[in-house]
Amino acid sequence: MQKRDGHIHTPFCPHGSSDSFEKYITKAIDNGFTEITFTEHAPLPFPFTDPTPDKDSGMKHELLPAYFEQLQVVKERYKGQIIINIGLEVDYIVGFEEQTRNFLNKVGPMLDDAILSVHFLQHHARYTCIDFSDEVYLQFAKEVGGIQPMYDLYYETVKQSILADLGPYKPKRIGHPTLIHKFQLAHSETIDDSAQIESVLQLMKAHHYELDFNSAGLSKSFCQEPYPTIDHALFAKKIGVPIVFGSDAHTANDLHQHYNVLQQKLTF
Template sequence: MKRDGHIHSPYCPHGTSDSFTQYIEKAIAENFTDITFTEHAPLPASFIDPTPQQDSGMQPDFLLRYFEDLQQLQKQYAQDIRIRIGLEIDYIQGFEHETRHFLDTYGTFLDDAILSVHFLQWGDTYECIDYAADHFIAFAKKVGSIEQVYHLYYDTVLQSIEADLGQYKPKRIGHPTLVHKFQLAHPTKIDDRVRIQEVLTTMQQKGYELDLNSAGLSKTHCQEPYPPFAFIDYSKSIGLPMVFGSDAHTADDLHQHYNSIFPNK
């Protein structure tokens, strides 16, 4: 099985308008047999998106149409490829009740899902840590240091693993080293190997899967997958299940760097 389990769609408000068909036809052409569309789920209604365009999640009014489009495409391409209907759910500290309610309401539509941390809480404010390098650095000054942002991020990922989000809680943890996205944009070098191992080990112990996410290899200030190559090997050594995810936001980015991560497949 050749699988890409983290793909965005024309419903992404900060992606492109590339059609589902463009993604699907490319996946078939590249001999993928199993794909999951994991569009950014609508954010909790009471949460204020801190990004300038406030476009981190799908518009709620589009959600049912998203499911309906994919259900039709599942039937249309049933003989060619397995298409899973999924979402990328944000874990936002303090919004667990709203997130669980969302999953209780829409979980029956899902074949697959990812739980990711993009937003970190500091006091009564939130920051999207993967939006832009200057925002990340400014947030680090507010928190105290780059290292403290790293610890806050890993603490929040661990909270997401432990959170009770109900029976439809995603079983895969998204890009668990996303905090590395801007690591080359500042001079501070952080040794976070112990924290990464802690997160991966906890995932394995609690029965979660790893979103082995290749997108970081294309990011100017990252230049590595999430998690880094050494921790892909570590994940294998502890028996942590992994699902490749290109995190494509355009059809051109679909399956990006798959051959770098799996050179013999």
């Protein structure tokens, strides 16, 4: 069986760990994985201001050459043992499409794989990182008029990311498209967003995108489910959306987290 983990962070992550590329790679080999993609958070577009306190949502622009160089070295070193894809997790930020397209045009030739994700939502010209903390999440919900309006804005933004013209090197995989569930247990409301999720997945199908079936939510105390849920991943599979498992590991310890449980239920 081909085992693939398509969403892995690195020592270049400013909010992650210093675990080396080799630590991730040897663990992947030991666990029988045949292919992995390192998808570090791409530098945020200028002049976007990171709203997080430490401004550490993306790697620094000046580190990109070293990131690509080090990945080329390990890619060659472990050739024949495991396929290592050089990738990035690129943020879709409303209003910064041109800057993102220019960035992708520049780095695209060096990428084997990539993910397009929504972490930042815009409201009244201000941006919020909705997966930063439960406090930030709940405060943002108040600002936009409630939990449901926040969910609506999130899915609308994900749809915009799918439809956006980001050039020939635009990532073909949509990252954790139900990330808005990360703090769902921090509020007491019951939101039925199944129709919205299915609409997103159908749009992905229509525009030939892969799904980042992301296990990280299972380890989040206020989420306790993957992004998206198994039922919605099964829906994606049913309509023909390619599914790529992603552990979204920010430490080697979290690499391939929950893979076996999800694989048994879905077979991806």
